[in-house]
Amino acid sequence: MTYLKRKADYYLQEWKNNSDRYPLIIKGARQVGKTETIRRFAKSNYKNIIEINFITEPKYKSIIEEGFAVESIVRLISRIDPTKQFEENETLIFFDEIQDFPEIATALKFFKENGKYDVICSGSLLGVQYHRIASISVGYKTDYQMFSMDFEEFLWAKGYSNKDISDMLVHMLKEKAFTEIEYQVYSNLFLEYCILGGMPNIVSTYIEKGTFEGSLALQRQLNNDYENDIVKYAEGLDKAKILSVYQSIPAQLAKENRKFQYSKVSKGGRAKEYMGCVEWLKNAGLVNVCYCLGFAELPLKGNIDDSKFKVYMADTGILISNLDDESQIDLRANKNMGIYKGALYENFAAEALIKQGYGLYYYKKENSSLEEDFFIRSANELIPIEVKANNNRSKSLGQLINSEKYSDIKHGIKFTTGNIGINNNIITFPYFCIFLLKRYMDKQDIFK
Structure with missing residues (x-):
């Protein structure tokens, strides 16, 4: 299916161009285009993309069993899937459907302090879980609200x-x-x-x-x-x-x-x-x-x-x-x-x-x-x-x-x-x- 240009494309590029970028949480209702937009951005900007969906791949909920240090999370991800490659400054970690695993938000502080990997989180119904997510990652994240297409984006599509x-x-x-x-x-x-x-x-x-x-x-x-x-x-x-x-x-x-x-x-x-x-x-x-x-x-x-x-x-x-x-x-x-x-x-x-x-x-x-x-x-x-x-x-x-x-x-x-x-x-x-x-x-x- 043809990808349709979104205003979020420009926002993501600006985020990437900021040398002091924070882990990003993209909120929005189901099917407003969050996942496809992030994937397209990732393919154009990163050598390695680590995508984890906590609904379709619940096994990854175990990646915090040794704590929230970046090294242990990366090690446990690679233990589950040894084909995933982590290269410093060339890797985006994309945590999708985090409403099913809001605990991962605690790790954002440590990813920011570590600075070796970029992180984007996304999920539907995040507003419902968001008070919990915000309280455990305060000061270490950037938020972006994504909506369905507006009339301008529709005109682009036409x-x-x-x-x-x-x-x-x-x-x-x-x-x-x-x-x-x-x-x-x-x-x-x-x-x-x-x-x-x-x-x-x-x-x-x-x-x-x-x-x-x-x-x-x-x-x-x-x-x-x-x-x-x-x-x-x-x-x-x-x-x-x-x-x-x-x-x-x-x-x-x-x-x-x-x-x-x-x-x-x-x-x-x-x-x-x-x-x-x-x-x-x-x-x-x-x-x-x-x-x-x-x-x-x-x-x-x-x-x-x-x-x-x-x-x-x-x-x-x-x-x-x-x-x-x-x-x-x-x-x-x-x-x-x-x-x-x-x-x-x-x-x-x-x-x-x-x-x-x-x-x-x-x-x-x-x-x-x-x-x-x-x-x-x-x-x-x-x-x-x-x-x-x-x-x-x-x-x-x-x-x-x-x-x-x-x-x-x-x-x-x-x-x-x-x-x-x-x-x-x-x-x-x-x-x-x-x-x-x-x-x-x-x-x-x-x-x-």
Whole structure:
């Protein structure tokens, strides 16, 4: 299967070029492409690659039986497999699926101090085990969060260049509308991406076949794998509760009010019964959580009501695979992304914001229709982000910008199915531009 270029490729090369590099832990959900990315990087940069998978090769869990000194670990690895070659400064040791053997993280300190071998660790559901891993390797590791492919990586896979992407950013910065042809091409590509999601195996199959054949089956199988992982890695009685919360997310997003409600998980369900379940799924990389602001003002992190939140799927393709058959037809045949009352657009926006390093925050004024989907900030401003399935007027956005009550808000950004435009300090972009939001914010003078 064809390897698809990833942003992690650049990160790994920068890590290798740093003479004072630390052992690296790459976190991410199942099948986001961690293993293949690391293997490709390793083949291009090392003479010897020692790959150990703690799920398929549990015998290697014995390599710490004599302690965590590098010499003893290397000796015990070579005892199990004498063909493995360890050459100083020419060898990468790749510990994969370390969620099944988090104890190996203790050795990272010793590998850093020893300095003879580079080490990369990887695994799924690391968020669940990560508190344990972090506490036993603090100060001796570098972390990198890997996600499924974003829209930019999808464009690369479809043959688009960095120049094409730079041109899209220029349109945004100059507030210059796309031509009709440009708009239609990027809109169709965006729809393809949303239907497929960003799992590289699914995208690669689509690129090679040129059709969506088998994509839905692959998505649903992956969703089943996630559910099996929950059963495998969650502890005690929480297994069933966490699984129920995860399975309720599509229905939660289908509601007009998408605030997460435990009563929708089980009849009469309360927060205290499901304590920690959403956090578990977030740490596992399966969902993104959007917290409600107490008031639409800065600072963001210090201004949330953590009892109110929305939960989005980490990959929109997985959410789409949960749609019923009628909705699947409406989406695929009629290109109707507005099904689920716009929840697909919101889910995609949440996913794109997270992949750019933003946190997720929304605002809902009590006893009022005033509600805003997301917020980001510049150096001095709080910027509301509205996600609309149509081009209707943005009443809440206008109210936030014009009211003296919200002094931190001076501009708003709206993503719609329409083209680029600006009106009353509201800047409108097509949905396919959202992956460029951070670069736009960094370069746009009005936000500096």
